[in-house]
Amino acid sequence: MSDSGDTTAQQRVLPVPAMGLVVLVGVSGSGKSTFAARHFLPTQVVSSDAYRGVVSDDENDQSATGDAFDLVHRIVGKRLRRGLLTVVDATNVQREDRGQLVRLAKEHDVPASAIVLDASDGLVRERTRLRTDRDIEPDALARQQHDLSRGRAQLDKEGFRRVHVLDADEAGTAVVELEPSPHDRRELSGPFDIIGDVHGCRAELEDLLTDLGYRIERDDAGEPTGARHPDGRTALFVGDVVDRGPDSPGAARLVMNMVDSGDAMCVLGNHEHKLLRALNGRNVRLQRGVEQTLQQLESRTAEFRERLREFCDGLVDHYVLDGGDLVVAHAGLKEAYHGRSSGRVRSFALFGDTTGETDEQGLPVRLPWAREYQGKAMVVYGHVPTPRPEWVNNTICLDTGCVFGGELTALRYPERELRRVPAHRTWYEPTRPLHEESTGT
Template sequence: MTDIELQGAVPERCDLRSDSGPFDIIGDVHGCAGELEALLVRLGYQLTWSGHPGSYSVKVTPPLGRRAIFVGDLVDRGPRAPDALRIVMSMVETGAALAVPGNHDVKFLRWLAGKDIKPTHGLDRTIAQFEPESKAFRLQVSGFIRGLPIYLWLDGGRLAVAHAGIKEDMLGRYSGEVRRFCLYGETSGETDKFGLPIRYHWAAEYRGRTSIVYGHTPVPDADWVNSTICIDTGCCFGGKLTALRWPEREIVSVPAAAVYTVPVRPFGHPPLRPGAEIA
């Protein structure tokens, strides 16, 4: 564990089985605030911005009875990471949303804490976008990310949300192993020809009764694999931003307005070998 360990990582913060939704679960935003606004409007949410440069704020009104859930990776690669955070932070604060952290969010948290972090994989863009932001807003963002639960177990145990996924036997507990899996998935220790880690395709072997919704590794289209679904459809790479409506299991997407970041490996590149996925 590190000195910036997530405060919301304890099992009690993660176990929300008494909360049955309904939910709109939204994939990796990666600073694509414009697409996030468009997706929320399409899902029936109303957004109202106010203020002026240096003190913008946003109010988000959800459809009656519904809430959003964000699977993490709110920052990096896209053009408006601070605004993406403003939207999500406002929604969580008012009870219009829940959220879990992604690995990019945790890396940005380390940078906010003054750690010596390499500004790679889009972090350089987030740092640049935060240059005009106030110290107060930076502190708010730091506290927000630090307080997020590492996963969410919901709807009587029928649903779980974690950034990179979670195995059923991890639900209801917390450890370093659980934290790493939720943030990074299950890696093989190898790298592909692009120099990126190869991750085991754990979903292909999943046999649990709990439906797992996650992001982290972009796919061209969200589709169920056993009882799991990845809803990171690569908005920052010119793909789309996707939501899963629960319990309806309806997929709702909006296209990216641009290719904000050219991926290191081709978007949708197939695994190098059976049982593994590149991320």
């Protein structure tokens, strides 16, 4: 997948998504096909020249270009739908052509990267003169160079996650490095203790961790600073560690320390998302618990608030675990989104499948995605408080409304065993009773 030659101080390392789209950009003769053959598998490369030959028996037949790109876009879409790394080998010097490819990546919820081969005019013309497989008119080459020069400075505004620009020397020595998705932790098999929405209920979290067999570490003041399971189990929090409850900073401190020590993992909840915006100085509506968390944080140091901000900022919206058999997301995730990265995937993971409408309480109206779920992965989530966890098509919601006077629940994986501890009291009045189908958190 990359050069095997000696590494030098000038060697460029090019990170590209292991599941995503790579768009090669450069004029004819800049070395795109050579670069693609050196760094990627033949099956990963979709070449416009090759498909021009498929539809016309002649890779030089420019009249077949439209039909060739119809096939290119269709094949790219099929590969991205299957989650396969896909590399497009074409000039791609025009913004419109790149835009169609970026839209395909967005449509399939994968990131797109661009690799620009910026060979000098003299080198390109010399290579073109020596080619025996292609006859490129000087005017056509000049148009390509003009289009590339005009659009190169705007590439990072076209929707690419990364843009790498290489001169001829760098292109010959660069190393392509495949980056796994931050969501993809299939190598981790647990065992896990997946814990529902804590919402600042630090004492109840201590109770649950103790019930699960974790040994809680404390500072001189008796405050919990960490927790470790003697059998090496990993706690996995479904998000919404903060807001509404009596001690969001204490709950966050415990979770952050467990994550830092490798004893826990955590996905982003909608309340961490909102708190992050507030800590970043954004204008947020001070309601539904964030106002309490901000008040509680006033007694904490600036260093702690910054640590919490960085922690929230570093959380991913879902994890794919145990060889793909387990998915954890705050509000759940339908199968087509597992392991993928886009705004709509993030929105689904944080808020669920919403219609965009609100009910009479001003809460989002949700669609019952779990009733239609048929995926092989177990999906564990929280977000919508329910009186008790119930399995629905290999999915389960662990938010049992601890902050509303209910319980704090954990699912032991792979045992599928539920553990619950009662709330010490009702810390926050719910918008609607837990026995009703809740639509808002």
